[in-house]
Amino acid sequence: xxxxxxxxxxxxxxxxxxxxxxxxxxxxxxxxxxxxxxxxxxxxxxxxxxxxxxxxxxxxxxxxxxxxxxxxxxxxxxxxxxxxxxxxxxxxxxxxxxxxxxxxxxxxxxxxxxxxxxxxxxxxxxxxxxxxxxxxxxxxxxxxxxxxxxxxxxxxxxxxxxxxxxxxxxxxxxxxxxxxxxxxxxxxxxxxxxxxxxxxxxxxxxxxxxxxxxxxxxxxxxxxxxxxxxxxxxxxxxxxx
Numbered sequence: 001x002x003x004x005x006x007x008x009x010x011x012x013x014x015x016x017x018x019x020x021x022x023x024x025x026x027x028x029x030x031x032x033x034x035x036x037x038x039x040x041x042x043x044x045x046x047x048x049x050x051x052x053x054x055x056x057x058x059x060x061x062x063x064x065x066x067x068x069x070x071x072x073x074x075x076x077x078x079x080x081x082x083x084x085x086x087x088x089x090x091x092x093x094x095x096x097x098x099x100x101x102x103x104x105x106x107x108x109x110x111x112x113x114x115x116x117x118x119x120x121x122x123x124x125x126x127x128x129x130x131x132x133x134x135x136x137x138x139x140x141x142x143x144x145x146x147x148x149x150x151x152x153x154x155x156x157x158x159x160x161x162x163x164x165x166x167x168x169x170x171x172x173x174x175x176x177x178x179x180x181x182x183x184x185x186x187x188x189x190x191x192x193x194x195x196x197x198x199x200x201x202x203x204x205x206x207x208x209x210x211x212x213x214x215x216x217x218x219x220x221x222x223x224x225x226x227x228x229x230x231x232x233x234x235x236x237x238x239x240x241x
Contacts, residue, residue, distance in 0.1 A: 007131055007134075007187075008080070010185050010187045011079055011082075011185075011187060012080050012082050014181060015082035015085075015086060016082045017185075018060070018181070020060070020089060020090065022062070024178065024219070025060065025219065026176075026178040026179050026181075026182055026219060026220055027059075027124075027125060027216070027218055027219070028059070028060065028062050029217040029218060029219050030217075031065075031066030033217040034124065034217060035063040035066050035122070035124075036066065037214065038124070038153055038234065041153070041210070041214075041236070042122070042151070042153040045209050045238075047150075047151065047238075048120075048149055049071065050071075051119055051120050051149065052116045052117070052120070053067055053073065053075070053119065054075050054077055054119050055067055055074060055076045055077065055096075056077050056103055056121055056122065056123040056126060056145075057078055057103075057124065058078050058084075058087060058098070059078060059083045059087070060083055060086035060090060061076050061086065061087025061098065063122070064076035064091075064096045064098075065091055067096070068095035068096040071120075074095070074097075075096065075098070075119075076097070076099075077098070077100075077112075078100065079100070079101070079102055079103075081100050084098045099112075103138050103141035103142065104134040104137040104141060105137070108141070109140075109141035109145050113145050113147060116145075118146060118149040118150045119145050119146065119150050120150050120152070120153075121142050121145050121150060121151075121152040122152075122153050123142065123154050123155070124155045125157060126138070127154065127156050128156050128157050128189050129187060129189055129190065130190075131190075132190065136200055139200040139206070140203075142154075142237075143204040143205055143206050146206070146237075146239055147239070151209070152206070152237045153234065153236055154234065154235045154236075154237065155214070155216065155232055156192060156232060156233055156234075157216065157230055157232050158213065158231045158232055158233045161230040161231045162189070164230055165189060165230070168228070169188070176220045176221075176228070179220060197235060198211075202240075205239060206237040206239060206240060207237060207238060207241075208237055209236045210236045211233065211234065211236070212233070212234055213231065213234075214232055214233075215229035215230065215231060216229060216230045216231075216232035217229050
């Protein structure tokens with residue numbers, strides 16, 4: 001199974017329109033507030049920090065470059081070629097490498113695993129954006145990338161985030177400027193039940209090693225000047241022994 005052409009085109013359109021300015025995209029918060037906070041939770045569970053690290057759904061590569069400062073081999077992978085164009089332009093020194101990848105196409109993940117060997121995976125906010133029929137295939141792809149020694153760190157919006165987003169989208173004055181393009185391109189976040197994610201992982205042969213809650217910081221602000229942060233859940237997973 002692979003992602004639908006509608007889904008792929010939605011992301012291509014979004015990233016073709018997106019500005020290359022730092023923080024212009026709704027979820028493109030500073031790494032110290034996102035990947036930096038996540039690494040403190042992820043690193044204690046790594047069996048081998050020297051394994052390649054795949055930033056799955058890397059978008060414009062903001063977090064990828066941060067990760068590349070801390071791991072020896074980082075690959076930013078995304079469904080959208082336009083997103084990777086942004087990532088490469090933002091990484092003129094080539095700190096990381098980048099590749100178009102349909103992780104819901106299990107064959108593609110297995111091919112990448114054959115090239116890299118076992119890998120650690122970082123994925124932030126991708127599963128809830130995927131079409132429901134693609135979610136299990138996406139997690140199966142993660143399992144293929146991990147192999148036996150890899151660990152995955154997944155961050156997804158919790159169920160509590162949807163009413164927050166819908167409230168922002170339905171404001172009389174319209175959604176915040178950085179959120180409006182998400183809805184306009186038809187990639188409004190779906191709802192993944194909090195208890196569904198461990199099930200996807202278990203079906204893929206993965207076990208949850210640790211989990212918790214952590215606000216997901218965005219680049220958008222409320223009228224009172226406070227930054228918008230969305231409820232999210234994080235999990236660390238590995239191959240079930």
